[in-house]
Amino acid sequence: MSQLALVIDLNVCVGCHACVTSCKEWNTSGTAGYMTDLNPYGADPTGTFFNRVQTFEVGEYPNTETLHFPKSCLHCEDAPCVPVCPTGASYKREEDGIVLVDYDKCIGCKYCSWACPYGAREFDENQRVMKKCTLCVDRIYDESLPEAERKPACVMSCPTSARMFGDVKDPDSDVSVKIREEGGYQLMPEWGTNPANHYLPRRKTRMKIHEDELVRADNPLKKEGYEHDYEEGPTLDDVTSW
Numbered sequence: 283m284s285q286l287a288l289v290i291d292l293n294v295c296v297g298c299h300a301c302v303t304s305c306k307e308w309n310t311s312g313t314a315g316y317m318t319d320l321n322p323y324g325a326d327p328t329g330t331f332f333n334r335v336q337t338f339e340v341g342e343y344p345n346t347e348t349l350h351f352p353k354s355c356l357h358c359e360d361a362p363c364v365p366v367c368p369t370g371a372s373y374k375r376e377e378d379g380i381v382l383v384d385y386d387k388c389i390g391c392k393y394c395s396w397a398c399p400y401g402a403r404e405f406d407e408n409q410r411v412m413k414k415c416t417l418c419v420d421r422i423y424d425e426s427l428p429e430a431e432r433k434p435a436c437v438m439s440c441p442t443s444a445r446m447f448g449d450v451k452d453p454d455s456d457v458s459v460k461i462r463e464e465g466g467y468q469l470m471p472e473w474g475t476n477p478a479n480h481y482l483p484r485r486k487t488r489m490k491i492h493e494d495e496l497v498r499a500d501n502p503l504k505k506e507g508y509e510h511d512y513e514e515g516p517t518l519d520d521v522t523s524w
């Protein structure tokens with residue numbers, strides 16, 4: 283039995299969104315069909331994406347850092363989105379563990395999006411069906427492509443190789459070795475969904491800031507007689523690294 287999945291290295295993701303745009307391009311023109319964009323150039327643009335990068339600032343000033351967190355369907359082994367589907371549109375493939383939606387059977391009831399604890403499902407307002415990451419199932423088995431390109435579009439486009447793809451059930455696969463050697467972890471394992479995708483945790487980096495480096499010569503706060511009370515606080519590494 284195999285379980286295909288993504289392994290994402292949080293140390294090297296720079297938040298460039300190449301994975302987001304390549305995913306949108308491939309899946310809009312591929313068999314998943316177009317992915318709706320509503321009001322793309324207006325004040326309140328919205329649309330359907332299979333993959334998003336969420337960016338957070340974490341820690342307390344001055345020890346703050348930026349964390350880029352790519353998120354898509356995690357192809358859970360015990361996927362709660364599957365049994366709630368009243369039509370059988372939402373299903374998990376036995377041969378490779380990919381969770382898919384059959385658009386012809388989907389009635390757009392959105393039960394699956396309520397069941398998914400990761401917010402991975404996106405409703406296509408034009409087609410009135412639920413969509414989500416397919417792990418580029420129409421690409422990874424395409425024998426007309428060179429073997430090296432039979433990977434999800436996001437993996438192909440990532441300029442820092444933060445995204446890896448493979449069989450997490452094969453102990454000798456590159457992704458399994460990475461998970462084992464670099465402490466790969468599942469998102470929110472306490473929910474019992476057993477996500478197939480894994481994240482490689484940020485490694486501790488040492489950076490020492492001296493107090494005088496925080497004070498600009500033209501510090502406007504100082505001119506106004508306001509002094510910030512710099513306290514040693516937890517860094518982002520303390521919050522997000524293991």
Ligand code: SF4
Pocket residue numbers: 354355356357358361362363364381397398399400401402403414475
């Ligand atoms: Fe289902 Fe959400 Fe898990 Fe994907 S991440 S398999 S949509 S529960």
Ligand code: SF4
Pocket residue numbers: 366367368369370371372383387388389390391392393394395411412
């Ligand atoms: Fe099934 Fe579609 Fe309803 Fe989701 S929205 S539960 S895939 S019928």
